[in-house]
Amino acid sequence: MNVHSPSFSSVSLRNLSRGFDDKTILKDITLDIPKGQFVALLGESGSGKTTLLRALAGLDDDAKTEGEFWAPRNTSVLFQDARLLPWMSVVDNLTLGLRRADAKPAALAMLEAVGLGDKADVWPATLSGGQKQRAALARSLLRQPQLLLADEPFGALDALTRIRMHGLLFHLVELHKPTVVLVTHDVDEALLLSDRVLVLKDGRIAEDHQFALSHPRSAGHPTFIELRQTLLRSLGVEPNLV
Numbered sequence: 001m002n003v004h005s006p007s008f009s010s011v012s013l014r015n016l017s018r019g020f021d022d023k024t025i026l027k028d029i030t031l032d033i034p035k036g037q038f039v040a041l042l043g044e045s046g047s048g049k050t051t052l053l054r055a056l057a058g059l060d061d062d063a064k065t066e067g068e069f070w071a072p073r074n075t076s077v078l079f080q081d082a083r084l085l086p087w088m089s090v091v092d093n094l095t096l097g098l099r100r101a102d103a104k105p106a107a108l109a110m111l112e113a114v115g116l117g118d119k120a121d122v123w124p125a126t127l128s129g130g131q132k133q134r135a136a137l138a139r140s141l142l143r144q145p146q147l148l149l150a151d152e153p154f155g156a157l158d159a160l161t162r163i164r165m166h167g168l169l170f171h172l173v174e175l176h177k178p179t180v181v182l183v184t185h186d187v188d189e190a191l192l193l194s195d196r197v198l199v200l201k202d203g204r205i206a207e208d209h210q211f212a213l214s215h216p217r218s219a220g221h222p223t224f225i226e227l228r229q230t231l232l233r234s235l236g237v238e239p240n241l242v
């Protein structure tokens, strides 16, 4: 992987194909993501979303890669499970490996921003699922990433906590302005948060929808409804049944 994009894009892919053993997963993908854009990546299970995200994160060294891609060196990844180290306090999880003179106060301020100001010194095991994901989000953003890669970060949360996390993520992204690539199965989540929705089908970008809807968004907006129906159909779901 190269680390400097040739253009003003944050992320660029040129005819990227990638696979494991003899199986090609990503097929000839060409894509530019401008700096600061919030992209949602949808697609049926096995279409290659995580493989694409992991490529951008610089993971999977064993993958066979053709073509080229560029992503910022300063990238944070948010997974479905918070991946906090259980033997460290919440604040120590945030500052781990962080080379900043003000690491501790910055971590405390970030915990405050995600509503965990009173949880700095507790063990991760004492947090709820939603609190763990908030801590993971705080840990990601503390790195001031140019690119935030999120792989179904709210997939394991209950519906109400998800809604709260959407608001929090949107607010923090507005503040810190990283480029975001969010993998999700949730069409509404994609439409509530992103500026652009890509649909992966069998390792190719089958659809690329860019839209400018103001925030906060309403699921009743005509553009929202139309896109929702289009996307659900692309994913093989009949919208009237949802």
Ligand SMILES: Nc1ncnc2c1ncn2[C@@H]1O[C@H](COP(=O)(O)OP(=O)(O)OP(=O)(O)O)[C@@H](O)[C@H]1O
Binding pocket: 020, 021, 025, 043, 044, 045, 046, 047, 048, 049, 050, 051, 052, 060
């Ligand atoms: N390290 C690996 N080694 C071998 N095969 C892999 C590896 N990683 C992914 N694959 C295969 O690549 C294909 C695409 O997987 P991927 O996880 O990217 O899909 P996805 O769209 O994210 O799916 P889901 O929505 O179910 O998470 C799958 O068939 C998977 O088994």
